[in-house]
Amino acid sequence: MVLLAIDTSAGTSVAVVDLDRGVIAERGEADTMRHAEIVGPFILECLREANVDPAALSGVVGGMGPGPFTGLRVGIASARVFALGAGKPLVPVISHDAIAWGHYRRGHTGPLVVVTDARRREIYWSAYSEADAIGLPVRVGSPGLAKPAELDDPAWLHALWPRIDAATVSAGELGLVAELSYAHRRPFAANEPLYLRSPDVTLSNGPKRVSR
Amino acid sequence: MNRSAPLVLGIETSCDETGIGIVRGTTLLSNTIASSMDEHARYGGVVPEIAARAHLDELVPAINAAVTEAGICLQDLDAIAVTCGPGLSGALMVGVGAAKALAVALDKPIYAVNHLVGHVGADLLQAEPSTTAPLEYPTIALLVSGGHTSLLLVRDLVSDVELLGETIDDAAGEAFDKVARLLSLPYPGGPQIDRVAIDGNPKAIRFPRGLSQPKDMAAHRYDFSFSGLKTSVARFVEQRQDAGELVPVADVAASFREAVVDILLTKAIVACGDFGVPRLLLGGGVIANARLRAVATERTDAAGIVLRIPPLSLCTDNGAMIAALGAQLIMAGHEPSTLEFGADSTLPVGQIQV
Ligand SMILES: [Zn+2]
Numbered sequence: 001m002v003l004l005a006i007d008t009s010a011g012t013s014v015a016v017v018d019l020d021r022g023v024i025a026e027r028g029e030a031d032t033m034r035h036a037e038i039v040g041p042f043i044l045e046c047l048r049e050a051n052v053d054p055a056a057l058s059g060v061v062g063g064m065g066p067g068p069f070t071g072l073r074v075g076i077a078s079a080r081v082f083a084l085g086a087g088k089p090l091v092p093v094i095s096h097d098a099i100a101w102g103h104y105r106r107g108h109t110g111p112l113v114v115v116t117d118a119r120r121r122e123i124y125w126s127a128y129s130e131a132d133a134i135g136l137p138v139r140v141g142s143p144g145l146a147k148p149a150e151l152d153d154p155a156w157l158h159a160l161w162p163r164i165d166a167a168t169v170s171a172g173e174l175g176l177v178a179e180l181s182y183a184h185r186r187p188f189a190a191n192e193p194l195y196l197r198s199p200d201v202t203l204s205n206g207p208k209r210v211s212r
Numbered sequence: 213m214n215r216s217a218p219l220v221l222g223i224e225t226s227c228d229e230t231g232i233g234i235v236r237g238t239t240l241l242s243n244t245i246a247s248s249m250d251e252h253a254r255y256g257g258v259v260p261e262i263a264a265r266a267h268l269d270e271l272v273p274a275i276n277a278a279v280t281e282a283g284i285c286l287q288d289l290d291a292i293a294v295t296c297g298p299g300l301s302g303a304l305m306v307g308v309g310a311a312k313a314l315a316v317a318l319d320k321p322i323y324a325v326n327h328l329v330g331h332v333g334a335d336l337l338q339a340e341p342s343t344t345a346p347l348e349y350p351t352i353a354l355l356v357s358g359g360h361t362s363l364l365l366v367r368d369l370v371s372d373v374e375l376l377g378e379t380i381d382d383a384a385g386e387a388f389d390k391v392a393r394l395l396s397l398p399y400p401g402g403p404q405i406d407r408v409a410i411d412g413n414p415k416a417i418r419f420p421r422g423l424s425q426p427k428d429m430a431a432h433r434y435d436f437s438f439s440g441l442k443t444s445v446a447r448f449v450e451q452r453q454d455a456g457e458l459v460p461v462a463d464v465a466a467s468f469r470e471a472v473v474d475i476l477l478t479k480a481i482v483a484c485g486d487f488g489v490p491r492l493l494l495g496g497g498v499i500a501n502a503r504l505r506a507v508a509t510e511r512t513d514a515a516g517i518v519l520r521i522p523p524l525s526l527c528t529d530n531g532a533m534i535a536a537l538g539a540q541l542i543m544a545g546h547e548p549s550t551l552e553f554g555a556d557s558t559l560p561v562g563q564i565q566v
Binding site: 036195 | 255259261262264265267268271272275276286301302304305306307308309310311312313314315316317318319390393394443446447450451551552553554555
């Protein structure tokens with residue numbers, strides 16, 4: 001089953017994957033300011049390199065974050081609209097799950113906390129207890145938003161768990177999490193961006209006086 | 213690609229309307245708009261993050277609705293067109309990312325176009341093949357909305373558009389919103405000011421016309437300014453309140469509106485005269501204002517200028533005007549944009565295609 005995977009929750013990453021063949025093509029850029037510019041070219045390059053037609057895909061994997069708003073949205077919009085255009089299902093995956101899966105696959109065992117930058121001196125985190133029998137990370141609870149100091153507080157539930165700070169998300173790993181989840185009939189994430197923050201808006205208290 | 217009457221889907225996300233339009237040449241097939249305006253009402257203005265979130269939610273439903281209304285399949289399209297600026301950058305990026313993905317998924321060319329020039333392109337669209345005379349060049353275009361107030365000289369829609377002037381502070385639509393708040397009227401302010409102004413005397417209070425003094429007309433002949441007008445209204449309202457008097461809301465609304473309409477049309481008609489162009493085109497959401505249209509008709513008649521006002525549904529931000537501009541570029545033989553373009557919140561009006 002060939003999938004196109006797109007993630008812009010950190011930098012921009014696009015991949016074409018297959019359960020048996022693994023990551024067939026992947027493009028990544030860590031710059032967090034160029035999502036809208038490069039996501040389109042990356043999709044095209046990956047499909048060409050993998051020699052895959054949109055019609056030959058089984059679905060489009062979208063990384064739902066958590067991630068800072070502006071960038072995260074570009075990838076989700078691209079994944080949703082590509083899926084619509086190609087007439088394929090959208091497969092939502094939580095981006096942190098891809099990071100955790102990569103670490104377990106590279107040999108990590110036991111508990112793990114994945115941490116990514118949420119800007120404004122805050123971080124996103126997800127806690128995983130272990131990898132299950134098929135290697136998928138077992139997330140305990142939803143991703144969260146916190147100040148870094150909160151995670152260092154010994155009273156925090158996962159304070160003693162090993163922690164990895166990730167600056168990038170691999171769409172290849174995101175796609176393979178989707179492949180495994182599908183192959184083993186695991187549920188996908190909800191098709192909703194994980195902003196984990198309200199839009200910043202302050203209600204004004206009416207017009208300010210102009211005359212003294 | 214069909215270059216005589218291309219089937220184009222346009223995506224517009226520069227402000228608070230998610231617009232998807234489908235045209236075949238100059239024939240309008242669908243103009244689907246999902247607006248997040250109601251979500252901004254309690255804040256008294258467009259909140260960029262709320263607008264951008266709404267675009268992400270509305271894109272797929274709006275594309276589906278437009279395709280159904282147009283009675284086409286996405287595969288039938290000749291090209292995709294998308295607004296890449298000017299506008300709110302976070303909002304623009306949603307449309308830009310989506311449009312590129314759609315173009316690659318369908319293997320269709322993409323045209324990244326200028327929002328302001330799109331407003332002019334709206335005038336070319338007809339529900340049925342050609343019933344009215346086509347837009348003639350050159351024309352002066354006055355574009356007025358909550359996001360922009362611009363005066364353009366359009367010599368050719370796809371190759372020669374010049375910015376003559378624009379607002380140096382608030383957009384006219386913003387001024388309507390701010391004055392509505394001063395008068396405790398809800399958002400958006402334009403229709404509210406229009407409503408209460410019906411009973412008012414437009415000559416009751418002489419509010420200032422921004423950048424209309426001789427020295428301003430030298431340096432800012434075609435530019436606009438509405439912040440002084442807004443302050444003047446605020447001062448008037450405060451004086452009445454401080455004196456314990458009732459604020460004559462209808463007169464304030466009518467007089468304020470008159471000041472805005474007066475300066476907009478004075479400068480537009482000056483431009484027509486300066487360039488010897490007897491044509492004026494209006495565009496943008498503020499064109500919904502009844503007084504603006506009435507005064508525009510009076511003054512252009514008196515000056516012997518042909519006035520064009522596209523249907524209101526095509527004056528507010530929409531995807532059909534973007535599709536129309538894309539179709540014009542294709543019909544004129546222009547090559548598609550490359551996939552690397554980004555969102556440019558300050559894209560100059562002279563850059564018609566990126
Ligand atoms: Zn506009």
